[in-house]
Amino acid sequence: MQCPHFDAARCRSCTLMGTPYPEQVAAKQRHCREALGERPGLTWLEPVTGPEAGFRTKAxxxxxxxxxxxxxxxxxxxxxxxxxxxxxxxxxxxxxxxxxxxxxxxxxxxxxxxxxxxxxxxxxxxxxxxxxxxxxxxxxxxxxxxxxxxxxxxxxxxxxxxxxxxxxxxxxxxxxxxxxxxxxxxxxxxTSLRMRVNDIDLQLRPQGFFQTSTDVAAALYRQARAWVTEIAPASVWDLYCGVGGFALHCAAPDRDVLGVETSAEAVAGARRSAHEAGLDRVRFAVGDATAFALGAAAAPELVVVNPPRRGLGPELAGWLEASAVRHVVYSSCSTTSLARDLAAMPSLVPRRAQVLDMFPQTAHYEAIVLLERG
The missing domain is CATH 2.40.50.1070 (OB fold (Dihydrolipoamide Acetyltransferase, E2P))
Incomplete structure (x- = not known):
């Protein structure tokens, strides 16, 4: 991708502009592997890429x-x-x-x-x-x-x-x-914009969060769904659920799914999506992820987390470490906080990981990791 604004130094937001795209992806893969360190039994999937230009859903x-x-x-x-x-x-x-x-x-x-x-x-x-x-x-x-x-x-x-x-x-x-x-x-x-991703209609309200690239987001949700389908848990929490992308993709007739998100606007959109899709066993609640987990009477079999850049934090990571949760699907936009959280949850062992290039032309990317209690 070539950009006249970058070449003229009017905008330098795209710090990797001019670097061949395959090199950008390879560097992100190396960075993620180095951040997580050598871990026996961890399988790395091929990176996911999308268009290197014209990919942003929001301006x-x-x-x-x-x-x-x-x-x-x-x-x-x-x-x-x-x-x-x-x-x-x-x-x-x-x-x-x-x-x-x-x-x-x-x-x-x-x-x-x-x-x-x-x-x-x-x-x-x-x-x-x-x-x-x-x-x-x-x-x-x-x-x-x-x-x-x-x-x-x-x-x-x-x-x-x-x-x-x-x-x-x-x-x-x-x-x-x-x-x-x-x-x-x-x-x-x-009041909401319909964001069709895979076979799910997500409802984005004005203050709701949505992933940067729809194509890569679709791949992210498909990967999470594939892992959850393979594990076949009876109960799932989606913490930091946003408009419900992970929760709705993880739905199944014999599975209870609960999404938790601080944004009331996002939860309203997620509830509408579940209702329109006829997913009666998918529910959403407005609340803080950490407070919800710490106050819950029982833990689910599997938890999906997609925290902001700061990560889970010591309280939620500590709760997951001490809980009866068997599997965690962790989607992260910061490998620094991801590595820190993994260190705080040594009983939850990374088994599979994948880099998804949600942000071409920059050093940022998304990573998804499947954790299993050792």
Whole structure:
């Protein structure tokens, strides 16, 4: 993949840009094996790859420039907007909607937020594209001041962007380095974006988490399902379940599956997916994974964990180590925290592992490991 923004030093987010893709994947495989160390009995599966360009399901575009000439992309070291509407990481359908959204910024008089002066309203535009090419558009604002103008011009946006099925405003009044705030104001009757993955329809609501690459996410869920099917547990927990990808893929007529997630929006989407699929034995609960596990009366036979980058932490890892859980499927975006958690769970022995390249052009990747109690 070649990128004019990288070559011109306007954007260096893709730290491996210019490195041949097979070399990127091989380096990630080596890194993961070194992080986990030599482990007798551990089988490494072939790495999973997807497209090296046009793979991202979501564009998080920081607003810059002016109302009349907005930029959507990143900010440079001086806080000036760098327009990345043609970023090669985004598929054509996602790229095509960005000029329309830039026009909407002008039409609705949404003043881009000036970080240095702490003035303006529009902080970023977040767009997600589904496998069916439908769109979710979220406008991250400092306040509700522009809301009336946004509603006034929303019919124009819907006509100009008919693939948009979900639109919302997210409020982030604080001046801090986070992507979004806690409050979401829906602008459309439809509240979730259908993300079809394998044979499952996942429902993504505005504040729900979804994997970066749909193709690689599909492979990740298939691998987890294959391991769970082989083990055939009667009960499964999916901790940090998000919109329910692992839980729904692990469903079976004779199996109780429970997903736990802190985001109420994500759980609402997961419950809808289970209901529409007729999966009566798949349930979801809003809660903290660690608190839920520590407070449970009994442990399941198998636990799936997909924690944030910080990992499980000592409490949850300690609970798993001392529990009666026979198998753990651990999906990780950080081998540093993965290795730390494995060290805290010596009774749960890694048996199979796989690297999945969810983030081409960067050093990041996903890893999935099957653990069995020794």
């Amino acid at each position: 998080k575009m920081v607003a810059g420039g002016t109302v009349d000439r907005p930029t959507l992309g990143i900010l440079d070291a001086h806080g000036h907007g760098v327009d990345l509407r043609d970023c090669g990481l985004y598929p054509p359908g996602l790229q095509a909607c960005l000029p329309v959204l830039a026009d909407f910024v002008t039409r609705a008089a949404l003043t881009p937020y000036d970080v240095a002066r702490r003035t303006g309203e529009l902080k970023s535009v977040i767009v997600t594209q589904s496998p069916d090419d439908e769109l979710m558009v979220r406008l991250v604002l400092r306040s509700t001041e522009p809301l009336a103008r946004i509603r006034k011009h929303l019919p124009w946006l819907r006509a100009a962007l008919p693939r948009m099925v979900v639109a919302s405003v997210n409020l982030l009044p604080e001046h801090k380095a986070v992507v979004e705030g806690d409050r979401e104001i829906l602008l459309t009757e439809v």
